[in-house]
Amino acid sequence: NTVYLLFISSPYVGCLGDTQFCFRFRRSPGRKVSLCCFLDQLDRDLPVYLKKDPAYYYGYVYFRQVRDKSLKRGYFQKSLVLISKLPYVHLFRTVLKQIAPEYFEKSEAFLEAVCSDVDRWPPPIPGKILHLPIMGIIMKLRIPTYRDKPGTMPVVQNMHQADAQISMALPTVHEVDLFRCFCPVFFHIQMLWELVLLGEPLVVMAPSPSESSETVLALVSCISPLKYCSDFRPYFTIHDSEFKEYTTRTQAPPSVILGVTNPFFAKTLQHWPHIIRIGDIKLPGEVPKQVKVKKLKNLKTLDSKPGVYTSYKPYLNKDEEIVKQLQKGVQQKRPTEAQSVILRRYFLELTESFIIPLERYVASLMPLQKCISPWKSPPQLRQFSQDDFMKTLEKAGPQLTSGLKGDWIGLYRHFLKSPNFDGWFRSRQKEMTQKLEALHLEALCNENLVFWSQKHTEVETVDLVLKLKNKLLQADREQLPVKADTLKKLQIHIHDIILALPDDLQDILLKTGTT
Numbered sequence: 031n032t033v034y035l036l037f038i039s040s041p042y043v044g045c046l047g048d049t050q051f052c053f054r055f056r057r058s059p060g061r062k063v064s065l066c067c068f069l070d071q072l073d074r075d076l077p078v079y080l081k082k083d084p085a086y087y088y089g090y091v092y093f094r095q096v097r098d099k100s101l102k103r104g105y106f107q108k109s110l111v112l113i114s115k116l117p118y119v120h121l122f123r124t125v126l127k128q129i130a131p132e133y134f135e136k137s138e139a140f141l142e143a144v145c146s147d148v149d150r151w152p153p154p155i156p157g158k159i160l161h162l163p164i165m166g167i168i169m170k171l172r173i174p175t176y177r178d179k180p181g182t183m184p185v186v187q188n189m190h191q192a193d194a195q196i197s198m199a200l201p202t203v204h205e206v207d208l209f210r211c212f213c214p215v216f217f218h219i220q221m222l223w224e225l226v227l228l229g230e231p232l233v234v235m236a237p238s239p240s241e242s243s244e245t246v247l248a249l250v251s252c253i254s255p256l257k258y259c260s261d262f263r264p265y266f267t268i269h270d271s272e273f274k275e276y277t278t279r280t281q282a283p284p285s286v287i288l289g290v291t292n293p294f295f296a297k298t299l300q301h302w303p304h305i306i307r308i309g310d311i312k313l314p315g316e317v318p319k320q321v322k323v324k325k326l327k328n329l330k331t332l333d334s335k336p337g338v339y340t341s342y343k344p345y346l347n348k349d350e351e352i353v354k355q356l357q358k359g360v361q362q363k364r365p366t367e368a369q370s371v372i373l374r375r376y377f378l379e380l381t382e383s384f385i386i387p388l389e390r391y392v393a394s395l396m397p398l399q400k401c402i403s404p405w406k407s408p409p410q411l412r413q414f415s416q417d418d419f420m421k422t423l424e425k426a427g428p429q430l431t432s433g434l435k436g437d438w439i440g441l442y443r444h445f446l447k448s449p450n451f452d453g454w455f456r457s458r459q460k461e462m463t464q465k466l467e468a469l470h471l472e473a474l475c476n477e478n479l480v481f482w483s484q485k486h487t488e489v490e491t492v493d494l495v496l497k498l499k500n501k502l503l504q505a506d507r508e509q510l511p512v513k514a515d516t517l518k519k520l521q522i523h524i525h526d527i528i529l530a531l532p533d534d535l536q537d538i539l540l541k542t543g544t545t
Contacts, residue, residue: 092130211248242289259453346436383432
């Protein structure tokens with residue numbers, strides 16, 4: 031059914047010409063991808079919101095539709111689609127913009143030449159300046175790393191190439207034009223941030239796949255650096271495999287963000303609690319008027335007026351300052367890029383104010399280093415207690431970094447039941463457990479293990495060797511945050527212990543795994 035996503039569901043006069051959009055679909059279970067292990071290694075250095083989701087693929091589409099009376103439908107339609115596990119929306123959009131128009135005019139041989147260029151691309155290593163050749167142009171870009179300070183982006187400068195090839199610097203690999211996307215509903219951005227944060231079911235009804243996909247991607251990105259952990263579909267159609275699952279009325283709508291264009295959805299999804307209806311995305315030449323949140327019962331068809339249809343009552347008081355700042359920008363004809371920077375910084379500060387108290391509390395669940403003994407299993411993390419966390423908010427809550435008033439406690443209680451909290455906490459739990467394993471390894475390395483083995487039986491010594499070897503394998507398999515020197519030191523310990531054993535045991539242990 032994925033093939034239906036490559037085309038706009040019905041000839042739409044507004045989509046005449048060329049259109050770009052993206053969709054997301056589930057990977058078939060059981061299929062193995064040879065690149066997975068390699069991409070997993072690169073994933074380690076990515077910020078959490080750019081890590082690939084093993085269950086999904088992205089489809090990046092360049093669609094052309096022109097009138098042609100000789101054809102039965104009256105339109106010529108063709109798409110060029112790039113499938114990837116990587117969420118690098120801006121990069122792949124730029125690639126398609128470079129190659130699709132020529133491909134539509136030329137033959138398959140042109141596409142083969144493009145593939146030959148892509149084959150020469152270096153690995154997508156985070157933090158490195160990458161030079162990607164594509165049909166006579168060199169794209170220069172940098173993939174962010176988790177070490178980058180949130181909200182900052184090292185500038186990739188355009189430079190003259192020695193071989194006279196044109197160089198194109200990409201300011202980002204993944205970001206969308208945030209202000210352009212939120213412009214039709216920017217009076218409600220704070221409420222939309224809450225809805226996304228809480229993983230509420232959201233539908234974006236748009237006139238075209240381009241507006242639909244960009245708005246969904248903007249929504250998902252508004253809680254960055256938190257990762258949006260539920261499903262999201264930038265362009266969802268009646269042909270999607272999950273159509274019945276997501277539109278059924280026999281159970282509550284799932285935690286998912288859907289972008290749709292088909293008028294059929296206005297009726298099918300009218301029971302959903304939060305619906306964003308947008309018209310054609312245009313940057314306002316004048317200051318937009320204040321628009322109230324609309325009641326869901328007023329949403330009858332896709333022709334309903336643009337706006338946010340919901341009965342949701344935000345937990346936080348409205349921040350009038352950001353609205354005034356963006357309105358002023360419209361009056362002063364501030365470039366959309368600058369408006370997007372302001373909006374992105376606003377969302378970042380809001381999300382960080384919300385998440386810092388949680389980070390602080392979860393860090394306190396980590397056992398003290400003095401509790402780690404080389405001769406015992408690593409200690410367990412303390413259990414997360416909602417009551418204990420809530421008690422910390424009085425003195426160390428979001429009021430330390432945000433001036434926003436409102437029911438922060440209610441927002442936290444709701445968030446703790448959401449898929450976004452579950453995903454965030456699992457990730458932090460994994461990081462801290464790995465840190466404990468790494469500290470345990472270091473504690474073992476600082477012991478005189480050969481001396482210990484001399485005071486114990488051969489059976490106990492062999493058991494220690496096998497456990498140490500398993501530790502090394504675990505460090506490699508789980509990419510534990512251990513220094514290379516520590517691993518080398520442990521290998522030397524193992525080797526020295528084995529050499530102190532009788533010859534027959536030495537032969538067996540030296541063959542068992544690597545030392």
